Amino acid sequence: xxxxxxxxxxxxxxxxxxxxxxxxxxxxxxxxxxxxxxxxxxxxxxxxxxxxxxxxxxxxxxxxxxxxxxxxxxxxxxxxxxxxxxxxxxxxxxxxxxxxxxxxxxxxxxxxxxxxxxxxxxxxxxxxxxxxxxxxxxxxxxxxxxxxxxxxxxxxxxxxxxxxxxxxxxxxxxxxxxxxxxxxxxxxxxxxxxxxxxxxxxxxxxxxxxxxxxxxxxxxxxxxxxxxxxxxxxxx
Numbered sequence: 001x002x003x004x005x006x007x008x009x010x011x012x013x014x015x016x017x018x019x020x021x022x023x024x025x026x027x028x029x030x031x032x033x034x035x036x037x038x039x040x041x042x043x044x045x046x047x048x049x050x051x052x053x054x055x056x057x058x059x060x061x062x063x064x065x066x067x068x069x070x071x072x073x074x075x076x077x078x079x080x081x082x083x084x085x086x087x088x089x090x091x092x093x094x095x096x097x098x099x100x101x102x103x104x105x106x107x108x109x110x111x112x113x114x115x116x117x118x119x120x121x122x123x124x125x126x127x128x129x130x131x132x133x134x135x136x137x138x139x140x141x142x143x144x145x146x147x148x149x150x151x152x153x154x155x156x157x158x159x160x161x162x163x164x165x166x167x168x169x170x171x172x173x174x175x176x177x178x179x180x181x182x183x184x185x186x187x188x189x190x191x192x193x194x195x196x197x198x199x200x201x202x203x204x205x206x207x208x209x210x211x212x213x214x215x216x217x218x219x220x221x222x223x224x225x226x227x228x229x230x231x232x233x234x235x236x
Contacts, residue, residue, distance in 0.1 A: 005078045006216075007031045007071075009061055009118060010088030012039035014187035015137060018209035019085055024052045026213055031074050031081075033059035034088070061088045061114030071121035080129060083216060084122045086115040086159075087137045091152040091189055104151050111155035116162060123166075126175050133176040133216055136163045137208070140183045140228060144235070167225070176223045178215045182208050183230035198236045203229065 006023050010016040011032035017039075024030045024047045032040050032054065040056035047054035055077060059070040074081055090110045092103045119134055126132025141149055142156040160179055167177035186195055186202040195202070208229060215224045 003029065004082040005029045005031060005074065005080060006083040006085065007033065007074055007081050007118075007122070008085045008087055009033050009059065009114070011043065012036045014189065015182070015185060015205045015208050016085075016087040017043060018205040019087060019212055020047070020054070022206065022209040022213050023216075024050070024054060026217070027052075028083075029078060030054045031057065031078075033057045033061075033070055035060050061118055062109035064117055067114075067117040067121050071118075075125060080125060081122045082131070083133045083135065084118055085135045085137065085212065086118055088114055089137065089139075089189070091149065093148050093152075093191075095148050096150045099151050107151045107155050108158075111152070112158045112162070115159050119162075119166060123170065123175070127170065127173050130174045132174075133178070134163075134166075135178045135180060135212060135215060136160075137212075138163070138179050138181045140181050140230065140235070142181060146235075171223070178224055179226045180208065180212055180215065181226065181228045183228075184236045194236075201231050201233050201236055203231050 006028045008016050008019050011020050012034035020030050020032050020043055032043050034040055037058050044054045044056045057070045057073055060066045088110055090107055092099060092107055115136060136159055138160050139156040141153040142160040163177055163179050184202045185205055185208055186199055187205060211227060211229060218224055
């Protein structure tokens with residue numbers, strides 16, 4: 001075991017689930033969190049069946065108490081969190097006028113506030129240890145205009161700005177922060193009709209997971225700040 005502890009949020013499905021498996025196969029201790037316990041338990045069982053270490057914690061990233069409790073429990077069990085992968089995310093494919101206030105709050109609470117809370121929960125320990133890596137799964141929507149995604153785009157643009165500013169503050173302390181901006185990936189975020197129509201053009205969750213691992217495994221003196229990943233045939 002490489003013994004580094006990697007905490008992945010939103011790990012019950014899609015990109016987060018694949019990141020968990022890819023990092024585990026690479027020899028890291030993987031901690032998965034999400035709101036659905038049953039799926040997390042299945043992931044941990046698969047990893048442990050392969051002889052590797054993993055744990056699951058139910059965590060709602062929109063709740064400060066839940067995030068703080070989860071981070072504390074991980075540190076109590078493993079001693080430190082070496083890498084946080086902020087992957088939890090939701091969207092609402094609606095026009096601006098059709099988007100309700102509660103939908104705006106929900107997307108912002110998970111995508112932006114949730115990432116903010118998770119980063120705060122690990123940074124003190126990373127600064128104390130003078131090492132650590134935070135990887136934020138953002139989206140090309142942060143800097144590309146799409147219809148019917150205004151609130152999602154705003155949340156991801158906010159995360160990108162937040163991430164860049166925090167990187168400026170902590171890089172002198174040997175803390176790395178990487179932004180990964182994927183284009184269309186075939187996950188449950190898309191409705192069944194869209195997935196069926198564009199399946200052959202969308203990237204697979206494992207594609208993003210493998211690139212995330214590569215960003216994490218760079219030499220100590222190397223920081224990949226931003227990675228834009230798009231389907232080879234372009235946006236859908």
